[in-house]
Amino acid sequence: MITTITTTTHWTDVFKTSAGAIYQCDAERCWYVDFAGKVAKFDYRCLLKLRKAVYHIDIEQTLLNTTKDPDVEIIFICACDHCYVLSLLQIIALKELLEGTFVMLELNHILHERLCSIAS
Amino acid sequence: MKDLLRIKSLISTEIEALLNQQVKKEALSSSIYLSMASWCNRNGYDFSSDYFFKQAEEERVHQLKFYKYILDMGGNAISPEVTGIKQEYNSFREVFEEALDQEISVTQSIKNIYARCMKEQDFVTMEFLNWFLKEQREEEYKARRALELFEVIGEEGTGRWQIDKNVGQITYNSEA
Numbered sequence: 130m131i132t133t134i135t136t137t138t139h140w141t142d143v144f145k146t147s148a149g150a151i152y153q154c155d156a157e158r159c160w161y162v163d164f165a166g167k168v169a170k171f172d173y174r175c176l177l178k179l180r181k182a183v184y185h186i187d188i189e190q191t192l193l194n195t196t197k198d199p200d201v202e203i204i205f206i207c208a209c210d211h212c213y214v215l216s217l218l219q220i221i222a223l224k225e226l227l228e229g230t231f232v233m234l235e236l237n238h239i240l241h242e243r244l245c246s247i248a249s
Numbered sequence: 250m251k252d253l254l255r256i257k258s259l260i261s262t263e264i265e266a267l268l269n270q271q272v273k274k275e276a277l278s279s280s281i282y283l284s285m286a287s288w289c290n291r292n293g294y295d296f297s298s299d300y301f302f303k304q305a306e307e308e309r310v311h312q313l314k315f316y317k318y319i320l321d322m323g324g325n326a327i328s329p330e331v332t333g334i335k336q337e338y339n340s341f342r343e344v345f346e347e348a349l350d351q352e353i354s355v356t357q358s359i360k361n362i363y364a365r366c367m368k369e370q371d372f373v374t375m376e377f378l379n380w381f382l383k384e385q386r387e388e389e390y391k392a393r394r395a396l397e398l399f400e401v402i403g404e405e406g407t408g409r410w411q412i413d414k415n416v417g418q419i420t421y422n423s424e425a
């Protein structure tokens with residue numbers, strides 16, 4: 130499912146790795162996740178759900194798993210239009226991307242708080 | 250860049266997780282008290298049974314308070330799974346000993362959330378928690394008082410019957 134981007138709203142880089150990037154769109158109050166060959170739009174709830182889904186995957190356990198099943202995880206997020214089918218390496222990359230993103234969002238939050246307390 | 254996290258929710262993800270944990274703890278307390286009410290009833294301690302029924306209801310109210318607060322602040326309240334409730338007790342006294350243990354652990358976990366709020370300067374949640382801190386004072390007092398009855402009345406003879414009768418009368422009314 131690939132979202133075609135038609136609008137020319139301003140996106141701010143939140144976090145980038147060699148595997149992908151996440152942008153924030155202030156006007157739409159959402160994020161765009163550029164990963165695994167598609168750009169998907171996530172609102173607040175869905176981004177948190179994505180984070181939870183990715184963080185929940187036990188990477189170590191999957192590595193140690195000796196069954197013949199392919200090392201592929203399907204990330205399906207309830208009430209979200211997107212679904213990811215990812216290899217283990219991609220999962221690790223997505224996790225890194227999300228971790229970085231949330232650190233940046235947290236930092237942004239701290240900056241906003243500090244600015245507010247100075248302004249008042 | 251807008252602070253979208255803050256726009257959507259007043260509480261941080263960490264506080265939200267801790268509050269959800271507390272929702273579960275209150276639900277657990279409620280179920281434990283309900284099980285105690287059943288045990289007391291089956292063993293002829295009707296006043297204590299009523300006492301525990303009331304406690305179970307109170308814990309349910311606590312659970313909903315936390316639950317609604319999370320939602321009101323823009324968070325995601327999670328309906329908890331409660332399993333492994335002990336159904337049998339070895340003695341009348343053991344029931345009250347475990348009731349006190351449960352209250353102490355609830356107080357401790359509310360203190361932990363409070364500590365986290367202080368670290369984050371989440372004064373809004375701290376103010377919300379104040380009610381619970383005061384409530385725990387009463388809860389621990391009542392649980393301790395019940396155990397005290399075992400000491401002052403004694404379990405010999407008609408002691409347990411006396412204790413049961415007095416459990417129903419325990420109240421806490423401090424103006425402080």
Ligand SMILES: [Fe+2]
Pocket residue numbers: 275278307308311355
């Ligand atoms: Fe409680």
Ligand SMILES: [Fe+2]
Pocket residue numbers: 278308352355388
């Ligand atoms: Fe309680």
